[in-house]
Amino acid sequence: MTLYMPPIIFDRNAHQVPRFVRVADLMWCGAGLSCFQTTPRIDTVAIPTSVYTLTLPVVDLVKGWDTGPEAIGEDMHMMLKSYFLMNGKLNIECVASPASHCNVASGKKGIWGWFDGLRARYQQALRHMWGCLDTGFAIQQWSQLGTSERVNNLCYDSHANISLGAKFSFFRVQIEDGDKLTLRNIDLLTRIFEAHFLPAHLFMTLITSSIYLAINPATSVSRWVQLSMDVMAYLRTFGFLTMLFYFFFCYERYHKICVDVRTAELKKSGLYRDIEDQISRRDPWSPLTWLDYVIFPVAGLIYGGLPLLHAAFSHFWSVDLNYKVSAKPKRILVEQVVRMEEGRL
Template sequence: MAIVLPSYKEETEMLESSLRVLASHKLARTSYHIFLAMEERDPNATTVAQILMQLFTGKFREMQWTVHPADLPGEAPGKSSNVSWAAKQVERKYLNNPDWSSVLVSVMDSDTHLLSQYFETVLAYHIRNRKGDGTTDMTLYMPPIVFDRNASEVPQLVRIADLMWSGAGLSCFTTKPTASTVAIPTAVYTVPLALVCLARGWDTGSEAIGEDMHMMLKCYFATHGRMKIRPIASPASQCNVTTGKGGVRGWLADHSARYAQGLRHMWGCLDTGNALRQWCKISSNVEVQDQSSPASEASSAGCELERPRHVEICLRLSQHTLHGPKLHRFTWRNLVLFSRLFEAHFLPVHLCLVLSASTIYSALPYPIVSCPSLAAAMTLTSYLRVVGYAFMTMYFVIFYEGYHRACIEARASEMKKAGLYEELAGEFSYRRRLSFITMMDYVLFPVSGTVFGSAPLLQAIVSHFWTDKLVYLVSAKPIKATPIGLEEHAAKIIDV
């Protein structure tokens, strides 16, 4: 299990906390190979990596760090290009391994806390899929997310935005996926290394800023829609964006930071155009040699090296992928895929513009609104919007609140067994289902959704008329001191 942990100017305490949780897992010493993906643009990258390497010596099966060079031609700064560079090291590491195709690659954000259950379940499914018919596993594994660490310490609109983000992802989650299941990973996902190579790795250009979705789409179309998506019922714990500043300036800074994160997320609407281009290439007569030699392209994760084993495995995967029933563009699963893209990249701004336009139109004086059928249609749709909002609120009150509590209780139970509960005692943000604050969260859904969803998406869409490049800003996360003497370790490394 290769675990890639990308970092750019992240606080050492944040990375250490995530690694301590990983180190507490049963499989850590026998199965986890940690790749700290650092950036050359970060002046403290080497020092931070060395500190973490010393702190976690012997805690994992293996641990190493990579430094993604700055200003490589054709690359855009960001998570995807960093992961792409680290993935090259993963391939080099396991190229000559006799069981190369069994390697799994997990990518996770630096602030993520995962339960051991996630990796154990992924491994069980992976082994089952490989033994099923003797073919290489073509499955993307992903957990739902939950913001349960510092939600009670951030401004309400920021908390609501992440609450809606988590709930939206959970809405397409299913414990019994079918052949038409399509879900979009967020922050954490796992793919077999053979599938990574078939998809030619992670893209490094500005079009890949929505790294999680972009890689899912690459794998989806590399397998011509036959990739399986397996949600794993083991949530990934996340932190809300916060600058850590106090007072009015801190309150404004937190909202500004969350908007910047929302803009980065919505900048990923470039993936809708990419998906349309890839969809148009689908043909009912696909030749195997189209993807039998991924080593011939050098646009992504390590495919510029000559590696016979790599080509052999990808060829076998291609044959399994491309031989079978004829492929068609107009399938139910493709329709589900584009419905997910519509929900992510169109619906937020579409709803906002429709509401604004209908409100303005209804306020206009006679005789502009004298058409009876139009007036009836606008009245009906206004009722439908109220009903939709009511059902969404019921979904959160009945289902999400129970989900949130179950996530916290599961994480607290595992941290107690691992002896980390006292250290993380302040990182459990409980919610009361019918409290006044919770009810106000639901009342303010439209406000937060507009500020951190519709507005940044509209800005991204308009900006794409001129450019597809965005300055990648790391989301501000809370900093918590740990009992280990980080300053002492840093001083020792500097002295050396």
């Protein structure tokens, strides 16, 4: 039973959106790519971002997709649901075929269009972080591993398909012998912590530590408190430099390969000249690229820590989110073809 997931790339209109929007999606893409593995292993833990494929037997076994408020993070939620209902026996296979994405774009022009693009990206980030509801869902599912309640959550009519019925019986046996404390489960819970806790913790740590040091003279701060803050500051700096190394030496090469392959395919199909301006290229040595790197912390706080705190506090009152899908750029070529077809009719 397998879940297939490709990495993603924002290579269509990244050069046409506000820099903060581009950097936020750059970090989003890099985070998903960091758990990608070219050689699948049985213990692979990778959370899909936007794009994934499930086999029909898996969909049947887990009773399809959930539609409640807790399933707003649909890609992660379905992965977690399948993973825990199979007691961690879900095979996750990474597909080396990146899914090309568009950044959220505003239909407005000028300075108001710039602000509207930032607002639209924040709304998208809020929807993403609203998926922190999956933390509670994952803990609940993890606590039920190996129980009869877990087994009863799986249902399949073995008379409908003998082959799938046999697989279902096989998984029932494995699930009845479930074990909560496995390295794979710990790995998964760690990734959930990275997605749903770490951005907010980093945001609050930076703010509170800065305020504390600002209102307290250096002589009144405990030596051990000062030492711990200094050590944490060095660790944050080391983490930031490590992230720069990752993006400069790994991601930029990945982006170039994806764009080159897509460009070659477009030229081969004869569509390149029509959408040449919708290809976002990056030059690792350009000052503009390094400016993207410099604002990583700011974009991370605006579109990571802040919307996560917004979502977490909002959950005290409601788990429902009224969300409108953010605008994406339209291809003029497609619109022209539609008009031509309508004219013929």
